[in-house]
Amino acid sequence: MTTQLVGLTGGIACGKSTVAALFEQTGAKIVDADVLAREVVAPGSDGLEAIVAAFGTSVLLEDGSLNREAMGALVFGDDQNRKRLNQITHPRIAQATMSAISQYRAAGETRVVYDAALIVENGMADAFRPLVVVSADANVQLARLMARNGLSEEEAQERISSQLPLSEKEAAADFVIDNSGSLEALGVRFQEVLRALEGWQKK
Helix, strand or coil: CCCEEEEEEECCCCCHHHHHHHHHHCCCEEEEHHHHHHHCCCCCCHHHHHHHHHHCHHHECCCCCECHHHHHHHHCCCHHHHHHHHHHHHHHHHHHHHHHHHHHHHCCCCEEEEECCCCCCCCCHHHCCCEEEEECCHHHHHHHHHHHHCCCHHHHHHHHHCCCCHHHHHHHCCEEEECCCCHHHHHHHHHHHHHHHHHHHCC
C-alpha cells in the first residue's frame, strides 16, 4: 500500500498544531518542520558550524547551543543576513524532511503529514498534495495570538501582517479547515477532511 503524503500549513495562531495532533491521533506520522529546523542546528551539527563560520561565536550560548534571540536580532530586518542564514538552514531542513518521509514510506506507514508554516510561501504547495490549510477569522486569529504570546494588538497585528495573507494560503489548498469556532466544531470539520482524504487515497 502506498503512503499518502499530506501537507499541513496555516496562519499563525490558527490551530495548525492542534490539527497536527488530531492527525497523530488517527495514527498518521507527523514530520514537523519546526523540530527539524532545531535539529539541523543542534550542538555538534554541521549546520551550527556553518552558522558560526558565517556569523561568529556571538550567536552561541555558553553551553555551545544556538542563541536564537541573538540570531533573530541579526536577521530581523536585515535581508542579507536572513538570506545567508536561509542558505545554511533551508537545504538541511529539506534534506531532513525528505529523509524522514522516506523512512516512513519504507516502513509502510499509511499516512505522513508534513507540518510546516511556510509550504505556500516557499513555493512547495505542489510537492505536498493534498494540502490542508488551517484558517481562522481575522479577529479570532488576532485575539488568539495576543492571548497566546502576551502581545499588544499592534504587536500581534505586525506578526500577522508579516506572513502571507490567509486568503493566498487558502487559494493554494485542497482542503481548508476553518478553526474560528470551538474545538468541537474543529473536530467535526477535521473528520470531514479525513473522509475526503480517504477518498483521495483511492484516486
